[in-house]
Amino acid sequence: MNRIRPGSEERNVRAVLHDAASRLAAISDTPRLDAELLMAHALGVERETLLLDPTRFAVPETFAGLVARRLAREPVAYIIGHRDFWTVRLRVGPGVLIPRPDSETLIEACLDFAQQARGEGWPRTVLDLGTGPGTLLLASLSEWPDSTGLGVDSSETALDYARSNAAALGLAGRAEFRRGDWGEGLADCYDLILCNPPYIAESEELMPDVADHEPAEALFAGVDGLADYRRLIPDLARLLAPGGAAVLEIGATQLKLVGSLAEQAGFAVQCRKDLAGRDRAVLLTPAA
Template sequence: MSEVADNIRTAANLLTGISDTPRLDAELLMAHALGVERQDVLLDPARFDVPELYAQLIARRMAHEPIAYIVGYRDFWTLRIAVGPGVLIPRPDSETLVEACLDLARERGAGWPPRVLDLGTGPGTLLLAVLSEFPAATGLGVDMSEQALAYARDNAADLGMAGRTIFQSGDWGEGIEGPFDIILCNPPYIGADEPLMPDVADHEPAGALFAGAYGLDDYRRIIPDLLRLLAPGGAAILEIGATQHILVSDLAETAGFTVACRQDLAGRDRALLLTRP
């Protein structure tokens, strides 16, 4: 076994109990320390020497620092999204919203959606993923965090989408003028007393995670404003917690929407599609 492979195995053992994906974390950190892609390490580990930096990176991960903050990115959909401290890290579960948008586009036909709004855009995750699938579409991303917006603008530029995106500071839909064909939103939806893993609770921004006692505070503000912002035939797609289907659906139906639910790959309720009846 090569020195690199041996170090990855040792690191994975150290990270067991710290991470749900200890082997993957060890491989990603080795690739980052070497300045190459993970597949390069996996294909031929013997061609590399173990850099001194690797032990430092493993120590940071053992202290529960999120791996995305250590390497500076998280792969989402088909994109590499740059992230750092103070910015919500993209989750694979959120790809459910992108898939729902693609399904809607197939129903609506060619040319849809020309205009997309992402409320609480963070580093631009959902907006950029959707725009990557619709080359003629344009989008607006809104967030209260200037730190997140800086990452979003940089990500749009790096991905060649700066000319199709605007990112601006705002409080959900307040002051925004529609209409938009698609509205995407992954709001805070964790209850104030819900336990989280240390790498989330101690590092990611609380304002992007928690929303009152039951995790519903921001839905109550966002949903009543969506009809004003949606174009005829448009739809809003909201991420929800796995136990929030009924509660958030009630809020949406009260506001005048027809609601459908989409599950993530694990079969958990993950996204609500809100359309005009």
Template sequence: MADTPAVRAALAAAAQRLGPVSGTPRLDAELLMAHALDVSREELLLRHLDAPEPEGFAALIARRLAHEPVAYITGTRDFWTISLQVGPGALVPRPDSETLIEAAVAHFAGRPPRRILDLGTGPGTLLLAALTEWPEAHGLGIDSFEKALEYAEWNAGALGLEERARFKLGDWATGTEGRFDLILANPPYIGTGEELPPDVRLYEPGAALFAGEDGLADYRRIIPDLPRLLAPGGIALLEIGATQAEAVSAMIAAAGLAPSVRRDLQGLSRVVAAVESP
């Protein structure tokens, strides 16, 4: 045991090794160490820095050095106010996508939505985050990947939302009827020729990332359905790539809705909102 380094030293060494493969090497090391110890990151930093390095930590670092996403290694990812189970076959939730929830909260200040639609729900990321904001709301999440929906169903149960969240296998809004107060979508928006980090390119499902040569193919399929799906006073929020605001806004205007752009915390165009034209 005397030769086993303490957690504090192991974290420092791991962060140094992860530097070439991660933009957040210390954070990655801490999350993987917390996973190895089966504690939260906060508990790790408060109570376990002088404990012996746990067995299995080195193997977790080796997986990260091979560019495997931290969320796939630990099996979880925090988003908004919830923690989600994730893994191969489902897109890893990203902090940038919280811009959609922020925009929805602002739009529905004082008058909560009742029906929510999440197109391309993945592991239930946007729908479940929204349902935690509005306890009286019900929602439908649609995805074309069965594995993603398995994660979504599990997450809904873990969060106690299984009575208010329904999921179905589908092709965007095809065959979906009714009107929704809030429509959320984080479709693929990367052009087929664009370069991606190895973490994304090697591990995450390409069909959830790429959308034709210009990255706009799925917006062309989603936006024409928005006028028939959007309830009076409702809002549709679509995540976009940082250079796509003008093109997606034009599609929304052509569909007879009024577009507006929301920026993320980095100041980049991240969401195009659509409401009924005045």
């Protein structure tokens, strides 16, 4: 950790952060946050510690290189090696989808459903299809200490991150990870199924931070962005235990189309909006 020494001529951390944020404004919607996260990483401290008293620290030599990487549009999460999601910290890197705050909407929907409709003891088992670095499974298991779960992904790189994250969070004994193609080959039934599938149309343009770095197979889903929903939804009834529910992330304009697919498959559909008021998750339960 770099600390200011009496009489040090080191540039003030506040001034360097201001300068970095000004430069990052050209490529980022959150330039100040990016600069603070990179500085905290360079110092080996948490961002909150940095913000509490920036004058304690000298500017580390490695900071300029981190800013240069961000200016080249490398995601902050890849640079610092982790992303906080819900109440857990997940290690991430190239080849794995970075967890988004919007996806926390799925965890909120699950908690509300469990409290209002199922009560204590539910869910006993959780299935996370397309688990990535273990995002939804590990966040949900952190909320339900008596639950166990399975995370499925087609990427061995993602599964390596997921297993490492489970171990770091003390959840390895309750979380299993398996390579697979959605629910294909699974024979068990689960109380809760979670999924954040690819849902971006192939023609849609993404920011370079995403398009040039994150895995395309975790983002794009055919001409209209619905290809994976068409595969997933008809198979959910087979995988759901009695009284079970599935919660899927959707794009902000996809409620009508995904809802129609779910209703055709025999599900009742409820929508959950994210903090920005956009449709973000559908909760599916077998129609009466």
